[in-house]
Amino acid sequence: MDRAPSEIETLIAQLARLPGLGPRSARRMVLHLLQRRDQSLRPLLAALERVAQTAVTCRRCGNISTLPECEICTDPRRATGEICVVEDVSGLWAMERAGVFRGRYHVLGGTLSALDAVGPEDLRIPDLLARVAEEGLREVILALPATVDGQTTAHYIADALAAQDVQVTALAQGVPLGGDLDFLDDGTIGAAMRARRAF
Secondary structure, three states: OOOOOHHHHHHHHHHHOOOOOOHHHHHHHHHHHHHOHHHHHHHHHHHHHHHHHHOEEOOOOOOEEOOOOOHHHHOHHHOOOEEEEEOOHHHHHHHHHHOOOOOEEEEOOOOOEOOOOEOHHHOOHHHHHHHHHHHOOOEEEEEOOOOHHHHHHHHHHHHHHOOOOOEEEEOOOOOOOOOOHHHOOHHHHHHHHHOOEEO
């Protein structure tokens, strides 16, 4: 038989749609899972089911959690007066992986884009402005992509915060133009965080 049964082909096609996986990688993954059903497939299915049932968006920062507020937001040691603004959850995870920031985060859920008709009200920018006022933050670190839309968003936020008593900084340009945090190595993220500048 040249092809797997249709149910397996459907699974391969679904996995191939995930970021970082193509048809060949998906096929190898499915074969591995099927050959090790008890050790790999069944635990994976159980974990996927648990996450599907329990994953929610943190109501404070926008992170993905299994609680109404994520572990970062509820950790009193993270109440440093600093908040790091990222485009999406992958940016938050990249910052955490680098281990260079010990404050709290705010996930915007995208960037401003005139081309795609994405305005401030379509993102979590109003929530950010409210958090800065309510939590008495002393620094807002803009860790947004070094793209046109990312920089437009950064300028918009900096202007919106100009009247508040808060320092606005941005990651140093060790983050390459057009770069996405999730694809950067930990050293680059760390250097960019340490060399952040007034925005």
